[in-house]
Amino acid sequence: MDLTKILIIFPLLVSFTSATSVIDFCVADFNFPVTPAGYPCRNPASLTADDFVYSGLGVVGNTTVDHFNFHGAIATDLTFPALNGLGLSLARLDIGVGGAVPIHSHRVSEVILMIEGTIIAGFIDSNNTAYYKTLNKGDVMIFPHTLLHFQVNVGDAPALAFVSLNSANPGFQFTTTSIGANDLPIEIIQRITLFDAAQVQKLKGLFGGTN
Numbered sequence: 216m217d218l219t220k221i222l223i224i225f226p227l228l229v230s231f232t233s234a235t236s237v238i239d240f241c242v243a244d245f246n247f248p249v250t251p252a253g254y255p256c257r258n259p260a261s262l263t264a265d266d267f268v269y270s271g272l273g274v275v276g277n278t279t280v281d282h283f284n285f286h287g288a289i290a291t292d293l294t295f296p297a298l299n300g301l302g303l304s305l306a307r308l309d310i311g312v313g314g315a316v317p318i319h320s321h322r323v324s325e326v327i328l329m330i331e332g333t334i335i336a337g338f339i340d341s342n343n344t345a346y347y348k349t350l351n352k353g354d355v356m357i358f359p360h361t362l363l364h365f366q367v368n369v370g371d372a373p374a375l376a377f378v379s380l381n382s383a384n385p386g387f388q389f390t391t392t393s394i395g396a397n398d399l400p401i402e403i404i405q406r407i408t409l410f411d412a413a414q415v416q417k418l419k420g421l422f423g424g425t426n
């Protein structure tokens with residue numbers, strides 16, 4: 216793609232979510248690189264109703280393959296291209312008995328709706344104050360943008376919740392996974408976390424980090 220095309224597409228995307236947008240929707244065209252405002256748009260003439268429907272959140276997730284005993288099915292712009300540019304996404308959380316959604320953060324805010332089971336959900340603010348509470352069916356809680364947060368299944372049955380986030384690509388970052396999955400030398404990770412070498416080695420083993 217040449218620079219002229221990028222310069223034409225970019226201002227269109229930036230203005231898409233504003234009141235003066237000249238388009239109704241912008242289903243992602245993955246033939247072009249992503250920009251800070253999302254992907255360029257597919258030709259509307261090629262779209263059908265199917266492009267605006269995603270059926271990936273109806274299936275119970277298999278939590279047993281995960282170290283934390285949870286499974287997330289995520290509708291973001293990458294899995295559901297119609298979300299591109301609309302500033303929202305949706306995910307299904309299945310948390311096995313004894314499991315948890317590990318502590319993580321993302322660029323945007325999240326709202327959770329409990330469907331089944333009992334969890335303790337919470338976040339830690341920038342003053343290191345923890346706000347956490349037991350949630351049951353029908354409860355809704357918010358997790359403000361960028362703050363570390365978690366969900367722990369404290370019931371005796373699998374828990375199910377749906378979450379919505381105000382970005383089509385929230386940028387999930389799981390703290391423990393990030394610490395374990397990279398190729399930083401163990402000594403550096405120890406210096407920046409105060410973890411023991413054995414703890415760092417364990418996390419590298421679990422999450423595929425090298426060095």
Ligand SMILES: *[C@@H]1O[C@H](CO)[C@@H](O)[C@H](O)[C@H]1NC(C)=O
Nearest residue numbers: 275276277278279280281286
């Ligand atoms: C979940 O995944 C594990 C490991 O791949 C597999 O053994 C198990 O049968 C799966 N369970 C279901 C319900 O699909």
Ligand SMILES: *[C@@H]1O[C@H](CO)[C@@H](O)[C@H](O)[C@H]1NC(C)=O
Nearest residue numbers: 339340341342343344345346
């Ligand atoms: C910040 O945390 C400290 C220590 O826990 C607490 O005393 C203080 O009230 C908190 N400040 C705010 C603004 O929450």
